[in-house]
Amino acid sequence: MNSVAPAQARISIIGAGPGGLTCARILQRRGIAVTVHDRDRGPDARNQGGTLDLHADNGQIALREAGLLEEFFELARPEGQEMRRLDPTGTITSHQVPEADELFKPEIDRGQLRDLLLDSLQPGTVHWGQALDAISGPVDGPQQLHFTDGTTIETDLVIGADGAYSRVRPAVSPAVPQYTGVSFLEARFSDVERRHPDIADLVGQGSAHAADGDRAMFAQRNSADHIRVYLIQRVPVDWISRSGLTADDTGGIRALLLDRYAHWSPRMRRMIADNDGPYVERPILALPVPHAWAHNPTVTLLGDAAHLMPPLGVGVNLAMLDACELALALADSATVDAAVRTYEKAMLPRSTETATILEGGAEHLLSADSPDLDHDAAAQS
Template sequence: MYNSKKQIAIIGAGPGGLTLARILQQAGFEPLIYERESSPTEQSQGGTLDLETHTGQKALQVAGLMKKFEKVCRYEGQALRIMNKYGNLWYENDFQNNEDYSRPEIDRADLRNLLLNSLHPNSVQWGYRLIQAVPLSKNQYELQFEHGEKITVDLVIAADGAFSRIRSLVSQSSAKYSGISMIELSIKNVSNQHADILKFNGSGSMFAMGDNKTLMAQVNGDNRIRVYLGFRMGYNFLDECDITFHEPEIAKKELLKYFDDWSGDLKKYILYANGEIIPRRIYMLPVHHRWEHKPGVTLIGDAAHLMSPFAGAGANLAMLDGTELALSIINHSNLEDAIKIYEEKMFAYAGKMAAITQANLDMFFSDRADEKLEEFFHNIQQ
């Protein structure tokens, strides 16, 4: 095993970085996580996600957290309905009549708390915004933070997301606009105020598509449905579309114009929204992104293989990365060998999933989405 007294720094307290730290701590290592947020509650952690058997759930098994996960996950959240813009149902997986327990849902905030609470006290240094990492001799790095502190480490692991400050040390690739823009809405207190849309949606997720647009909806554990409107548009769309995002009631009327000929039930997801409206561009790294190994540094999660959300792989792969890297460090006496073994393994599975994700994007956002979707489900049922 690699010397557990060496200084290991993890940049970013997302699912990947927290998983990595948890597994290393179980083996006697004391990594420190440096997170730019000032506290665990500074920012919303977003909606809900499913953890897959061979990725996210595997990570929790290795981390010894499955029993705690099972207490907070929602198996009924696996339910899925997929339809076209007219509300014609193409696919339905009703959890009540399905014995597949492989992809239970968990709110992102609950997952983060589960991982955070499993770590030793003071494992996360909050309010540490990294400016840069400077290579030193002996394969060490000096981490320079916004408030002026400088820290020397033997290994720096980038778990700092799409716009990683570490990625440029190993790769010339940067996050590029995917061609998709999304707008997030919320229907809060949904079971009491809008039981009709909850019945239409089902207990899990609903996905509709047509005309190079998508409408995705997910039931969250806090009695809300999060809604994500997707558009295949140019980079400037969100700036030039004249949607008044800071005035939700006006913005809803403007958004409905983009879905004028969609089913009345689907338009209710916009009509019923009762919270802030959040626009965002979707970014990605090149499919099969990889780099030549450099001593003392590596990447996990979105820093390594940022992809669009159209296969639900982001958090699952980040947790798998954290697991594979931790196990490689634990099981090899030479640190550089351990990192190389992790990187090659990760390049293979992440590249495969990035290709699937891109294929899904191209299928969902197309002029013939209905036909492509029908053909897709016909093929998988053969």
């Protein structure tokens, strides 16, 4: 079967995260029809996670191509680029404060970014409540998408933008995410200036990181007077159950954590004990390095589905750059096959190079001089 022209192709994106929505937006701006399928029942079905920074040399490039950069700057928090490093007593050991006009990597809440992208799409682009079960069909297409609700559709190109546990990935690769040995436990704080002023003072307007070599803490200011704290440990993936606890045993987990962080100052331990609501477990996963696959003219991947890495400053930014380059390749190529080849020729070497640099990087999160976090660990769960 000859590969169809992108303008006549049925293009299906699986996953309505930042990568999938960015790809859809740029395709529509270039006059190419696309449908996005997402397993959530609707855009408000679940919390979208914390804050993230969009870099001028990748994420912002994608937003510029999407025609949304100025709207992004209206929502973003440049002050969120502030970065503090603390010791376990709560003493600031280094402090980076952005210049007044610094816009290299301003922060934005994941939910705000998603809404910005969703609102830019043509009505009906996203089909909610469609969880992909499997893909079938010949390599040269068309492909059949089988959803868990029993529906099946035929498509000429499947774009897997469905994250760490991608249901599209098995169509091109047997790789599955592996636990890195490091886990996050998220604690949330609301109305912080009034209810948690000491924590607000510790964190500042951006992020704060502290570590002792065996355990760490990373806190980040979100919009609407919220702070999220990630307690970072080198533990077995089933550490909660091994401790005789369940994920909803907030009191038991809190007592265990307070014991593990016993030598940290009382002020720092407030970020463990004073959280509003339950903890959220977020083990850090990564795909094998390198991760590549034989070219398939009708299936490709972007973002975490293609190159899941530790959260060290690249996640959403690379996903959005992938999305931008794939959409532009489709707009500028004679066939879908040619577009996928062009995209993967650039994306696979780039992601392999970055993943090689970051391989084993989850361990650095426990170091007092660790690199900046990606602010996107929540996307891996």
